Amino acid sequence: MKSMANSGRLAIWLCALAPLHALSASLPIKPGLWEEETTVKRGGGEPHTVTIKHCLTEADLSKNRFYQTIDRMKSNKACHLDQFNDTGKSVNASWACSGTNVDMHGSGELVFDTDTHFHASTSEHTVAAGRALDTSVVVNAHWLSTCSAGG
Numbered sequence: 001m002k003s004m005a006n007s008g009r010l011a012i013w014l015c016a017l018a019p020l021h022a023l024s025a026s027l028p029i030k031p032g033l034w035e036e037e038t039t040v041k042r043g044g045g046e047p048h049t050v051t052i053k054h055c056l057t058e059a060d061l062s063k064n065r066f067y068q069t070i071d072r073m074k075s076n077k078a079c080h081l082d083q084f085n086d087t088g089k090s091v092n093a094s095w096a097c098s099g100t101n102v103d104m105h106g107s108g109e110l111v112f113d114t115d116t117h118f119h120a121s122t123s124e125h126t127v128a129a130g131r132a133l134d135t136s137v138v139v140n141a142h143w144l145s146t147c148s149a150g151g
Contacts, residue, residue, distance in 0.1 A: 028112040031056050036141040055147035102128045116143035
């Protein structure tokens with residue numbers, strides 16, 4: 001079950017990491033200090049929102065890192081990408097994973113609205129040991145400033 005959980009996390013983060021490809025090609029968003037608000041809703045529960053700030057450097061936005069993530073997804077025998085479309089300003093993907101007593105499928109979208117704002121969303125349906133769980137994630141991010149020397 002642990003490997004399926006890791007596969008699921010990788011699939012979710014695939015959409016979050018998708019900007020790295022477009023950034024290396026056309027730099028549609030600025031490196032610097034970003035604030036991201038992420039809302040996660042699981043099943044019938046209440047949404048949970050977390051806001052973080054982090055510094056994205058040019059190195060963080062490298063094409064090589066993006067393709068390493070895609071390669072890990074492709075080499076994972078439990079998961080596969082059904083669709084992956086990258087226009088440079090938006091990325092859409094869908095995936096499916098299966099394992100012992102676990103099946104999951106999901107889709108996601110990431111849109112670069114401007115060079116200082118992007119938003120993303122994913123939805124997944126998982127059935128584990130006969131129990132179904134739907135999860136949605138919504139991210140809104142905006143650029144705050146350049147990064148300080150320490151971070």
